[in-house]
Each structure stands twice: as structure tokens, then as C-alpha cells.
Amino acid sequence: MNNAFIHIPISFAAVILSLAITIPAEAQYINLQLDISAEANADVQQPLDFGTLISGSGNTRIEPGSPSMGIFRIRVLQAQQILFHLELPQYLEHTDPEINAQIPVRLYASYSEFGEEDFAMAVPVNSPYEEVVLTTPGSSDHEWATAYLYLYGDIHVGEITDGTYRGEVVLNIEYE
């Protein structure tokens, strides 16, 4: 009974104290928060186009470093780090929904660190399900930092209906 009686005033006092400390700084904190709000976005620099192929032609590969690679550009402002992961298709599907035809596809990815544009320095993503954490330079207060994500891989074209086949690669980014 005594403990409860003592405990309530202490926690009450602690809350009052924290409010007392917080309230005077609130206006400055709001200004600061506007300044440092993080932003990030990803845009497509180049789609992943395997080109025109002939039915039954077998395997076609876009090699790592090839000019035909798909490229995402990831830009961040003020974020400390980002985490990304990919959702990769297993098949390209005919664009005519009436046609049930698929092309098996195996895709791989490599990413460059922020500030590095040379593919030769890119780091492979080990598995399609890997979550990759990238630390941003962070020192420049008002400049966007840019990293790149490269996609490549192979498809196998069997004896299938002619036409255009497509699949979507989704890049998800979380940042703080």
C-alpha cells in the first residue's frame, strides 16, 4: 500500500518533468524535423529488354555489365540508411491474357554503393530474397545520394506462341 502510494507521485513527477523539458524545445524541434525529413525514391533508368527472339531459340542471356541490363536508380535525401529487397518474376507472360504462354526467366541483381556508378564495383545480391542494407554518405546535408541496382539474367524460349512477353521486377525500399 505504501509502495503504491509512493510510486504514483514519482511517476507523475517524472511525466511532468519530461513535459517541462520537452515543451520549451518543441518549436525548435519542429523546424529541425522539417529540415531533416528523409526522402527516397527509385526510378527506372532502363528496362530489362531481352529483345526479339525466335520461338524455339532456347537460352538467351543478358550478361552482367551488358548495355542491355535493367537499371534502377535509387536516390535518397538525408536518410541514414536504406533497406531494399526485390520481387523477381519467375516467368514472363504473354501480354494477351487469352494466351496462356510463359517464358521461364532467372534474374539476378547487383547494386552499387552510394556515390559509385561503375558497374565493375557493383555487389551481387546473393539471393532474390535477400534484404540489402545500404548506408548513405550522410555528411552532405542537402544533396541527394544515388545508388544503382542492376538486373540481368537469362530466359529460355521454347516452342511458344509468338508475341510480346512481360514480367515485373518490383523494388521495395525502406529508409529512415
Added chain:
Amino acid sequence: MKTTIITLTTALLLLTGSALFAQESGDITASANVLESITVAGEENLNFGDVEIGNSVSVAPLEGGQFSIAGSDRNVSLVFTLPGSLENGTETLDISFSTTDAIWNNGNGNETVDPNDSFNADIDGGNLDVFIGGQVTAATDQEPGEYEGTITLTAEYDLD
């Protein structure tokens, strides 16, 4: 009073927490355009009939050999492999092809081309016909008999 303060504190923490992480996403399209494989079939032979010794016989393209090509509606590159002579055992009979001895037609009219050079044509409606003529000359000392040779037409999509 205590309830109000705790609620305010919790709300503040929730607001702070929601500002820590944000999400973005983007997507890239992976694509491929697939063409039907090309087939080339010899429909009609180029037959010169009987040739008298010391004479020449010419056959016009539309009355000569015919190839049918099937595939996707695209431009194709075509090339003939032509014999320089027809053979009968060790005997040979000269054959030649002029610059107007080939015609292609995809249903939109005849186009005359030189069978000695590669040429391009459009498959339309999935089909293309190519015709070839030529001329054979029997020398004055030509050995009588049946002479044969092979004309090959190779087609591939022009993907440039």
C-alpha cells in the same frame, strides 16, 4: 489526470515511431518479343524441260521454281545458294541466273530481285512466296541425259 498523460505520451511515441521508417517502391518491366520460327518449303521445281544440243532454254520466274516461307510478319533477309551447273554423273550443263530471275510476292504484288545477291522481303499475313527462273545452255558437244542441281533459299529475320 494520469490516464490523460499516459495517453498523450503514447500518442507522441506512436507519432515519433511512424516517422522513423518510410517505404518506396518501383518496378522495371522485363520483356521479350518472340517471333514464330521461319519455315521455308520448296513448292515447285525449276524445270527446263528438254533442251536441244547447242541451244539455250530460259524459264521465267513465275513459271519456274517456287518457295513458300512462313513466319511472323517481319522483314526477312533471303539468300539463294545457286549452282553454277547441273550435273549428270561427271557431265555438267551450264546454268545461269539473270538479275531479274527472282520474284517475291507476299500478296501485295510482285517484286523482282536479283537471285545472285541477298535481298530483303516482308512476310505479310504469315506468308511469302519466292519464285526463281533461269537459263540453261547445252553445248554443241553436250552429253544427252538428265541433269540436276539444287537451289537452296535461306531465310532469316532481319532483326536490325
